[in-house]
Amino acid sequence: MELMNAIHERKSYRKPYKPDPIPAESIKEILEAGVAAPSGCNQQTTRFIGVNDPELAHKLAEIYDKPWALTAPAAILLLTKEHVSYRGNSYHIHDYSAAAENILLAAVDKGYATTWIEGQIEGEKARQMGDLLGVPQDLTVAIYMPLGIPAEENPGVAKMPFEDRAWLNGYGKSF
Ligand SMILES: Cc1cc2nc3c(=O)[nH]c(=O)nc-3n(C[C@H](O)[C@H](O)[C@H](O)COP(=O)(O)O)c2cc1C
Known part of the structure; x- marks a missing residue:
């Protein structure tokens, strides 16, 4: 898929999944996209766990406690911990956020x-x-992503008009 298509097709999915198993190789490629993400001062603070054991994915969904997630045959988790790296700042949240978007697109x-x-x-x-x-114990699960093949259409949520959020050559200046 073209990158721009993936960017525009990505939508949060909160509906049932097909029961098809997710191959470990597919999860590995998705996690490789996470590992490839930028990180503050290249500290690479995020850790990743892929789950393709359906029983384990089900147990995670039971903890999350939403009916749609219980149908997910797989899951991805992003782990983090604070890590001060530059001028007293920890970029761990930025790091796992960048990794998360790569993972969503992959x-x-x-x-x-x-x-x-x-x-x-x-x-x-x-x-x-x-x-x-x-x-x-020193790592926190920051993000849980149920994963699978969608069983239903997903129209997605409305976004504000582009013109209200993005400009060219100055604030409020339209393209
Ligand atoms: C930092 C962050 C936290 C989020 N936490 C949740 C969450 O706990 N549960 C959930 O269903 N969606 C969560 N989302 C997904 C957002 O609700 C979703 O991205 C937003 O509604 C826009 O929809 P879209 O992803 O389809 O563009 C989170 C997204 C971000 C960036």
């Missing part, structure tokens, strides 16, 4: 659907997911 490229789930797992659910997967 998933679309392979015909899969997913959603960046962060706010809804922060805290106890993230800890439970980490414990299930043997994540060391």
Whole structure:
């Protein structure tokens, strides 16, 4: 798929998945896209876990606790920890965000659907997911992404008009 097509086709998917298994090789390629992402001071703070064992994916979805996620045959998790690298700043959130977008686009490229789930797992659910997967205590599960082949159409959400958000050669100056 052309990159620009993947960018425009990517939409958060919160509907049932087909039960088709997801090959480890596909997950590896998706995670390689995550590993390739930029990171502040090249500190590469993000870690990644792919899950293609349907039972394990189901257990993660039980922790997340949404019916649509229970149908996902696979999942991806992004792990992080604070790491001060430049002028007292930690760029770990920027790092895993850049990696997450690469992963979302790579998933679309392979015909899969997913959603960046962060706010809804922060805290106890993230800890439970980490414990299930043997994540060391000093790392936090930042993002959970159920993954699979979408079983339904996904029209997506409305976005603000381009003209209201992006300009050329100065704020408010239209293209
Ligand atoms: C930082 C961040 C946190 C998010 N957390 C959640 C979440 O916890 N649950 C969820 O369903 N979607 C979550 N999303 C997905 C957004 O809701 C979604 O991207 C937004 O509604 C726009 O829709 P789109 O992804 O289809 O463009 C999150 C997205 C971002 C960038």
